[in-house]
Amino acid sequence: MSCAETIAAYAFRSIGYxxxxxxxxxxxxxxxxxxxxxxxIWNIYFGLLALAIGFVIANAxxxxxxxxxxxxxxxxxxxxxxxRGSPLFIQFFFAYFCFLSLKNVFPIFSPLTxxxxxxxxxxxxxxxxxxxxxxxxxxxxxxxxxIEAADAYGMTGWSRFRRIIWPTMMRLGWxxxxxxxxxxxxxTALVFFAGFPAFQQRGDALxxxxxxxxxxxxxxxxxxxxxxxxxxxxxxxxxxxGLMNRRLNRHLPQAARTRLKRRPMLMR
Amino acid sequence: xxxxxxxxxxxxxxxxxxPLALLFGFGxxxxxxxxxxxxxxxxxxxxxxxxxxxxxxxxxxxVIALDQALEYIRHRWKCPDWEExxxxxxxxxxxxxxxxxxxxxxxxxxxxxxxxxAVLTFAxxxxxxxxxxxxxxxxxxxxAQVETAEAxxxxxxxxxxxxxxxxxxxxxxxxxxxxxxVLIKATPLLFxxxxxxxxxxxxxxxxxxxxxxxxxxHPDWRMWYFxxxxxxxxxxxxVSEVVFDRLMxxxxxxxxxxxxxxxxxxxx
Numbered sequence: 063m064s065c066a067e068t069i070a071a072y073a074f075r076s077i078g079y080x081x082x083x084x085x086x087x088x089x090x091x092x093x094x095x096x097x098x099x100x101x102x103i104w105n106i107y108f109g110l111l112a113l114a115i116g117f118v119i120a121n122a123x124x125x126x127x128x129x130x131x132x133x134x135x136x137x138x139x140x141x142x143x144x145x146r147g148s149p150l151f152i153q154f155f156f157a158y159f160c161f162l163s164l165k166n167v168f169p170i171f172s173p174l175t176x177x178x179x180x181x182x183x184x185x186x187x188x189x190x191x192x193x194x195x196x197x198x199x200x201x202x203x204x205x206x207x208x209i210e211a212a213d214a215y216g217m218t219g220w221s222r223f224r225r226i227i228w229p230t231m232m233r234l235g236w237x238x239x240x241x242x243x244x245x246x247x248x249x250t251a252l253v254f255f256a257g258f259p260a261f262q263q264r265g266d267a268l269x270x271x272x273x274x275x276x277x278x279x280x281x282x283x284x285x286x287x288x289x290x291x292x293x294x295x296x297x298x299x300x301x302x303x304g305l306m307n308r309r310l311n312r313h314l315p316q317a318a319r320t321r322l323k324r325r326p327m328l329m330r
Numbered sequence: 331x332x333x334x335x336x337x338x339x340x341x342x343x344x345x346x347x348x349p350l351a352l353l354f355g356f357g358x359x360x361x362x363x364x365x366x367x368x369x370x371x372x373x374x375x376x377x378x379x380x381x382x383x384x385x386x387x388x389x390x391x392x393v394i395a396l397d398q399a400l401e402y403i404r405h406r407w408k409c410p411d412w413e414e415x416x417x418x419x420x421x422x423x424x425x426x427x428x429x430x431x432x433x434x435x436x437x438x439x440x441x442x443x444x445x446x447x448a449v450l451t452f453a454x455x456x457x458x459x460x461x462x463x464x465x466x467x468x469x470x471x472x473x474a475q476v477e478t479a480e481a482x483x484x485x486x487x488x489x490x491x492x493x494x495x496x497x498x499x500x501x502x503x504x505x506x507x508x509x510x511x512v513l514i515k516a517t518p519l520l521f522x523x524x525x526x527x528x529x530x531x532x533x534x535x536x537x538x539x540x541x542x543x544x545x546x547x548h549p550d551w552r553m554w555y556f557x558x559x560x561x562x563x564x565x566x567x568x569v570s571e572v573v574f575d576r577l578m579x580x581x582x583x584x585x586x587x588x589x590x591x592x593x594x595x596x597x598x
Contacts, residue, residue: 143564144560144564147563147564147567147568148515148560148563148564148567149514149515149516149517149518149563150515151515151518151519152518152556152559152560152563153560155552155556155559156553156556156557156559156560159552159553159556160553160556162553163553248384248386249384251384251386251387252386255386268384268386268387268390271387271390272390275390275391275394279394279398281390281391281394281395281398282395285387285390285391288387289383289387292383292384292387293383
């Protein structure tokens with residue numbers, strides 16, 4: 063098979079299009095590149111959706127944690143503690159078996175036993191807890207003067223939050239949130255190693271890299287390819303978040319802008 | 331019964347890995363500060379590469395890579411007249427006496443070998459994180475302290491040993507405690523390295539791959555096993571947090587930092 067044919071056959075293998083059989087012998091670099099790249103579709107799917115939905119929940123968590131009312135504060139604190147205090151890996155396992163048991167009682171849970179939704183669910187809650195904590199820290203470090211100025215203008219409640227507090231919170235939390243986004247993409251690599259089955263060998267990038275490493279006993283080719291893809295993905299995330307950071311800080315004098323610094327990669 | 335020992339495995343891993351990673355990190359940080367350019371590049375490259383890639387990739391990669399590297403070295407050393415190439419297609423072949431561990435070795439040697447590979451992998455990965463923290467901490471020691479040492483005629487080596495190293499810990503501790511938390515949360519990945527740790531047992535016990543042969547008197551309890559693991563990790567994290575808080579209070583005593591200043595004011 064030429065390389066173009068390989069790409070045609072395997073580029074969308076991870077979502078079930080193209081050739082069904084994975085290569086078994088005579089692995090070429092091209093096959094490895096294509097299949098691992100095809101697996102990246104899943105990583106991007108998990109990462110993007112979890113980021114988007116988790117962002118909304120994270121804001122609620124941050125505000126809840128900063129609330130004076132213990133009815134909102136306590137649940138938010140526990141939520142953050144549970145998801146930040148335990149390994150994501152165990153969370154995946156626990157959720158998977160939890161959904162399996164629930165499925166027997168309520169059939170409505172059956173989609174959640176698949177990686178597509180179940181793992182996404184766990185990732186959303188996990189990133190919500192981590193970014194909630196980041197936003198909470200940002201919320202706590204909003205300059206006192208900003209809030210006093212808002213009070214002086216007679217802003218209260220929702221309008222004060224929407225116009226003053228929330229934008230500042232985003233601005234201050236953004237560098238931390240960028241790192242969180244990168245970690246999240248890295249964390250997506252765990253999905254198919256933690257209970258959730260890969261249906262018809264449709265796995266993510268690490269799943270295929272591991273497949274090749276197992277078959278060839280040569281880790282020196284698939285894993286660097288995987289690393290290459292992840293570095294590319296991280297750089298893209300940094301680029302996109304950098305643009306948003308520019309927009310969030312556009313009203314500030316040039317020198318006072320916080321530059322995004324990449325502080326990579328603590329796993330959770 | 332083995333399952334309870336597995337908790338011991340995890341604790342043992344943490345107990346060995348933490349000092350080893352600190353050592354690796356210290357080496358990396360010192361190398362990154364070195365005046366000799368290649369050594370500096372090595373130190374900085376080590377930290378940058380390991381931190382830039384999801385660590386699960388490293389866990390999967392290093393175990394095979396280290397294993398093959400060790401076997402290859404032994405192969406070259408023990409069987410010098412071996413003619414054929416080591417890598418034949420998809421196989422990695424070394425002569426019999428170079429196998430690690432030897433094929434006829436008892437089972438426990440295999441387990442110990444697998445465990446030490448895991449420890450080494452953890453130490454390499456977390457050494458990079460710790461190295462980054464220590465590197466920052468060494469730079470955070472107030473410049474005036476170093477200048478005073480120079481004024482007293484200390485050589486760079488003396489300055490490093492007597493001034494920088496004793497003072498850097500207070501700056502390093504918040505970062506190190508963070509690395510420790512992440513290390514705790516990375517231990518479930520041991521399971522991926524083929525060590526029979528708690529995740530392995532939680533998965534195996536009551537697993538229903540062959541339900542007709544394993545008639546448990548109870549239904550699938552794996553959800554509760556993983557629930558127990560979740561609680562174990564949460565407790566562990568909580569205890570570590572408390573210990574680190576205490577340690578930080580001790581270390582900041584008499585230091586020229588905001589924390590030390592606050593302590594002084596309370597005492598005065």
